[in-house]
Amino acid sequence: MKTFPKGGVHPPENKKASGSAIEVLPLPKSVRIHLSQHLGAPAEPIVAKGDMVKAGQLIAKSTGFISANIHSPVSGIVQKIEPAPDSSGYKRPAIFIDVQGDEWMETIDRSPNLIKFPDLNSEEIITRIGRMGIVGLGGATFPSHVKITVPKGKKAEILIINGVECEPYLTSDHRLMLEKGEEILVGTQLLMKALRVNKAVIGIESNKPDAISHLSTLCARYPDIRVETLQVKYPQGGEKQLIKAITGREVPSGRLPIDVGAVVHNVGTAFAVYEAITKNKPLFERIVTVTGKSMERTANYLVRIGTPVTELIEATGGMPEDTGKVINGGPMMGQALPLLDVPVTKGTSGIVLMPVTESNRRTTMNCIRCSRCNSVCAMGLEPYFLMSLGEAKRWDDMEQARVMDCMECGSCSYTCPSGRPLLDYIRLGKNSVNRLIRSRSK
Amino acid sequence: MNTVVITIISLSVIGSLSGFILFLIARKFKVFEDPRIDDVEAVLPGANCGGCGYPGCRGFAENCVKAESLDALFCPVGGNDGMVKIAEALGKVAVTKDPTVAVIRCSGSPDHRTRTTRYDSAATCEIASGLFSGDTACSYGCLGLGDCVVVCTFDAIHMNPVTLLPEVIDEKCTSCGACVKACPKTIVELRKKSKKDRKIFVSCVNQDKGAAAKKACSVACIACKVCVKTCEFDAITIENFLAYIDPVKCTLCRKCVSVCPTDSILEINFPPRKVAEVETVVSEIQAN
Numbered sequence: 096m097k098t099f100p101k102g103g104v105h106p107p108e109n110k111k112a113s114g115s116a117i118e119v120l121p122l123p124k125s126v127r128i129h130l131s132q133h134l135g136a137p138a139e140p141i142v143a144k145g146d147m148v149k150a151g152q153l154i155a156k157s158t159g160f161i162s163a164n165i166h167s168p169v170s171g172i173v174q175k176i177e178p179a180p181d182s183s184g185y186k187r188p189a190i191f192i193d194v195q196g197d198e199w200m201e202t203i204d205r206s207p208n209l210i211k212f213p214d215l216n217s218e219e220i221i222t223r224i225g226r227m228g229i230v231g232l233g234g235a236t237f238p239s240h241v242k243i244t245v246p247k248g249k250k251a252e253i254l255i256i257n258g259v260e261c262e263p264y265l266t267s268d269h270r271l272m273l274e275k276g277e278e279i280l281v282g283t284q285l286l287m288k289a290l291r292v293n294k295a296v297i298g299i300e301s302n303k304p305d306a307i308s309h310l311s312t313l314c315a316r317y318p319d320i321r322v323e324t325l326q327v328k329y330p331q332g333g334e335k336q337l338i339k340a341i342t343g344r345e346v347p348s349g350r351l352p353i354d355v356g357a358v359v360h361n362v363g364t365a366f367a368v369y370e371a372i373t374k375n376k377p378l379f380e381r382i383v384t385v386t387g388k389s390m391e392r393t394a395n396y397l398v399r400i401g402t403p404v405t406e407l408i409e410a411t412g413g414m415p416e417d418t419g420k421v422i423n424g425g426p427m428m429g430q431a432l433p434l435l436d437v438p439v440t441k442g443t444s445g446i447v448l449m450p451v452t453e454s455n456r457r458t459t460m461n462c463i464r465c466s467r468c469n470s471v472c473a474m475g476l477e478p479y480f481l482m483s484l485g486e487a488k489r490w491d492d493m494e495q496a497r498v499m500d501c502m503e504c505g506s507c508s509y510t511c512p513s514g515r516p517l518l519d520y521i522r523l524g525k526n527s528v529n530r531l532i533r534s535r536s537k
Numbered sequence: 538m539n540t541v542v543i544t545i546i547s548l549s550v551i552g553s554l555s556g557f558i559l560f561l562i563a564r565k566f567k568v569f570e571d572p573r574i575d576d577v578e579a580v581l582p583g584a585n586c587g588g589c590g591y592p593g594c595r596g597f598a599e600n601c602v603k604a605e606s607l608d609a610l611f612c613p614v615g616g617n618d619g620m621v622k623i624a625e626a627l628g629k630v631a632v633t634k635d636p637t638v639a640v641i642r643c644s645g646s647p648d649h650r651t652r653t654t655r656y657d658s659a660a661t662c663e664i665a666s667g668l669f670s671g672d673t674a675c676s677y678g679c680l681g682l683g684d685c686v687v688v689c690t691f692d693a694i695h696m697n698p699v700t701l702l703p704e705v706i707d708e709k710c711t712s713c714g715a716c717v718k719a720c721p722k723t724i725v726e727l728r729k730k731s732k733k734d735r736k737i738f739v740s741c742v743n744q745d746k747g748a749a750a751k752k753a754c755s756v757a758c759i760a761c762k763v764c765v766k767t768c769e770f771d772a773i774t775i776e777n778f779l780a781y782i783d784p785v786k787c788t789l790c791r792k793c794v795s796v797c798p799t800d801s802i803l804e805i806n807f808p809p810r811k812v813a814e815v816e817t818v819v820s821e822i823q824a825n
Contacts, residue, residue, distance in 0.1 A: 180670065180676065183668070183669045183670060184669045184670030184671065184676055185669075185670045185676055186676060186745070430668070430669075431654075431669075433653065433654045433669045433670060433671075433672070434653060434654075434674075455657060456657040456658055459659075516658050516659035516664075519658050519659040519664045519668075520659065520664070522664075522667065523663060523664050523667060526667060
């Protein structure tokens with residue numbers, strides 16, 4: 096079985112919700128849609144207070160190349176547009192919509208029929224993906240149309256579909272592969288057409304044998320696509336790790352996957368592409384796993400963007416008493432929510448409720464130079480060294496030590512026997528180095 | 538015996554030869570340094586705090602000597618007296634600045650704003666503010682992790698263990714501005730120093746609308762504009778739902794302090810008020 100060679104950890108999988116079929120969550124009373132739920136420039140609202148909107152209607156326009164359109168997830172009346180706390184607690188502009196009925200745009204095909212081969216060329220697919228506001232659904236929310244626009248002078252050779260889902264607890268991609276396998280494959284073909292490549296590989300870790308066998312069977316009818324079983328290792332879902340595992344090519348430091356001829360998309364994105372192209376449906380709902388160790392019921396929901404997180408937890412049987420932390424995303428890369436009154440965004444892959452016994456940080460002790468962080472770093476960095484540079488605010492030296500290669504997978508903090516906040520200082524360094532780079536280019 | 542003599546002679550020859558070579562090299566590579574730099578450095582406080590914007594006191598001295606006029610240069614630690622000494626040493630004219638002091642514009646102690654979450658990661662404000670808005674409902678207020686205390690070279694800021702907020706010791710503060718740069722929430726402000734260290738300022742930076750601010754913290758500025766109406770000197774302005782008292786226009790009359798409904802305007806180092814005085818002010822407002 097293939098895997099990436101350098102570093103990696105294997106946290107307990109805890110994929111409790113892998114057996115729960117995808118359920119459609121009832122519509123909330125009102126939704127809150129943040130204008131910045133993708134990487135890049137925030138979208139600009141094109142509706143005003145009091146406007147009637149339908150599900151799928153464009154409500155905020157992308158501003159610039161790296162930005163994405165936002166569509167209304169529900170039908171109803173725009174209540175207000177004002178700043179509201181997002182998942183970090185800071186107030187960012189958002190559109191509030193009061194739900195009324197469930198009327199979709201007429202252009203959207205709501206039938207469950209599978210449409211296989213839409214007659215579109217590469218440019219048409221790319222513009223439509225851009226128009227439909229599709230972003231990377233693995234969690235990074237990078238606008239997808241940017242990723243499939245191959246820069247001049249470069250050539251894509253292989254498309255990799257990321258079905259790894261290496262984060263513990265999360266099962267949304269797993270369920271999607273089981274239930275929407277055919278659709279994912281059609282979406283993959285559309286992405287291949289857009290990129291003009293004739294080879295696609297779906298990477299899945301071996302802890303999802305049902306998804307592997309299901310997709311392999313379906314792939315028999317799609318000769319260009321094959322499924323690759325990968326050894327279970329975190330952070331295999333990282334773009335660079337997945338490329339290395341599947342193709343053996345290494346993306347050089349500071350470069351992009353396209354430089355080695357590879358493009359990686361998440362299975363969720365492939366499904367969204369399928370819906371956008373064949374059904375004309377913009378990205379306004381996604382699969383969210385709601386799980387936790389002490390939860391009696393776990394679930395995978397099909398949720399409209401903007402639904403309050405509290406409704407998801409309520410629908411799954413409420414918050415267990417011993418909850419210490421509610422995490423937006425997986426326990427490794429996710430972010431603890433400082434307040435629960437926040438909406439689901441395009442990047443919310445899961446809501447994990449951690450019991451209080453597991454949610455506290457360990458006491459920070461001195462570095463004992465055991466070098467475990469070095470050996471688990473999948474990017475070959477030296478986290479202990481980066482942390483001491485960060486403490487001393489030596490940003491130039493951090494840049495020299497390739498801090499910008501860090502993808503914040505958290506393996507170093509996870510493995511540190513002294514419980515040192517390695518990633519916190521590395522992240523601080525990344526922000527500061529980013530500022531340095533920007534001020535230099537000015 | 539012979540060995541001892543030879544050793545002494547050869548070592549002395551090597552020694553004097555090396556000495557001579559070093560002397561020649563020192564002459565050849567002598568760096569001329571303006572002697573005035575040393576003069577200026579001698580009158581500088583030697584704190585190397587970086588408050589002037591240059592790397593240490595020597596860096597500042599070099600720039601003072603190089604610069605044509607001293608207009609853009611100011612040592613906050615030495616203050617006006619220090620600048621006069623520098624100007625004397627260089628034969629230039631010094632600018633005078635009103636002395637300032639750092640103030641902490643947040644009064645959100647645990648009594649006033651409840652903790653909504655618990656933060657237990659790296660205890661620096663810089664990291665915490667990058668992760669989330671803070672462990673209380675107020676996303677503007679002090680995080681209480683003490684980045685300002687750490688950067689202060691003069692031991693002038695301390696954490697109050699009861700309020701969990703930093704406090705400035707006016708006598709020690711040199712207004713070097715290190716804390717202003719360190720605070721990710723821009724809570725610290727350098728304000729004009731007044732007689733007997735008296736000061737009146739809005740101790741809040743919350744830019745939410747009144748209701749939201751009040752809900753988050755009971756001593757937040759709710760932008761009710763009562764202070765603006767009360768002030769006879771046009772010293773108070775409201776921007777982004779937050780009042781600001783212009784330290785230049787303010788005459789320290791204290792009228793705004795007693796009318797503030799949320800007690801977000803602080804008066805510090807004033808003698809206690811007489812009860813009657815407060816009542817007259819309040820009745821005057823009500824009459825208007």
